[in-house]
Amino acid sequence: MTPNKPKKLKREFYTRNLLFVARELLGKIIVKRSGGKILSGKIVEVEAYHGDYDQASHAFKGKTKRNEVMFNEGGCLYVYFTYGAHFCANVVIGKKGKGIAILIRAIEPMEGIDVMTKNRFGRESIQDKEKYGLTNGPGKLCQALGINRVHNGTDLTRNEIFILDQQKLKGKEIGVSKRIGITRSVNLQWRFYIKNNPFVSRK
DNA sequence: CCACGGATTGGCT
DNA sequence: GCCAATCCGTGGA
Numbered sequence: 001m002t003p004n005k006p007k008k009l010k011r012e013f014y015t016r017n018l019l020f021v022a023r024e025l026l027g028k029i030i031v032k033r034s035g036g037k038i039l040s041g042k043i044v045e046v047e048a049y050h051g052d053y054d055q056a057s058h059a060f061k062g063k064t065k066r067n068e069v070m071f072n073e074g075g076c077l078y079v080y081f082t083y084g085a086h087f088c089a090n091v092v093i094g095k096k097g098k099g100i101a102i103l104i105r106a107i108e109p110m111e112g113i114d115v116m117t118k119n120r121f122g123r124e125s126i127q128d129k130e131k132y133g134l135t136n137g138p139g140k141l142c143q144a145l146g147i148n149r150v151h152n153g154t155d156l157t158r159n160e161i162f163i164l165d166q167q168k169l170k171g172k173e174i175g176v177s178k179r180i181g182i183t184r185s186v187n188l189q190w191r192f193y194i195k196n197n198p199f200v201s202r203k
Numbered sequence: 204c205c206a207c208g209g210a211t212t213g214g215c216t
Numbered sequence: 217g218c219c220a221a222t223c224c225g226t227g228g229a
Contacts, residue, residue, distance in 0.1 A: 049210075058210075083209060083212075083221080083222070084224075140211090180210075
């Protein structure tokens with residue numbers, strides 16, 4: 001029996017409970033079409049952000065020009081610019097108007113590693129010690145995939161950027177911790193990662 | 204109008 | 217491990 005070809009995740013995947021979806025995104029494959037080429041990688045680390053009681057969320061203070069995409073129906077991409085240098089990509093979750101999203105913090109490169117290398121380091125070749133630095137952080141993976149402000153609001157049920165379904169991971173394969181780099185609501189254990197994967201940004 | 208600071212990164216001590 | 221770089225959205229005067 002041949003395995004089924006992986007299918008693109010549909011709207012219904014994204015409109016469910018935040019923390020269920022955050023765990024289920026681990027191991028799934030994010031794909032971006034770049035010209036004629038396919039860039040893809042396995043999602044290995046995410047963080048959940050809620051709109052209502054989570055003070056670390058961009059949506060906590062309500063809708064603004066910057067965060068308005070977070071209030072869309074689940075299944076689109078929220079891309080923001082930070083520290084004057086980096087883009088970060090989030091998957092919008094839940095029903096329209098909620099302001100809920102999941103930050104993709106790290107991926108393991110699969111297809112198009114040559115293009116990702118060029119995007120990250122400006123050259124074709126890569127040294128062994130640079131291998132994990134390709135996509136082991138939220139700003140790094142956006143640079144590798146060529147995700148920037150023009151992709152803010154991209155519908156993930158279409159064909160430019162999407163996520164392929166994969167088998168759900170077992171609970172014991174998933175690590176849980178506090179979120180990284182925030183100063184409010186610091187105690188929520190809303191970071192999820194694949195244990196022992198070398199592309200995870202931190203222990 | 205202006206000051207503040209951030210869901211980061213990379214380079215230097 | 218520490219810290220500067222660098223943009224710009226946001227909020228207060």
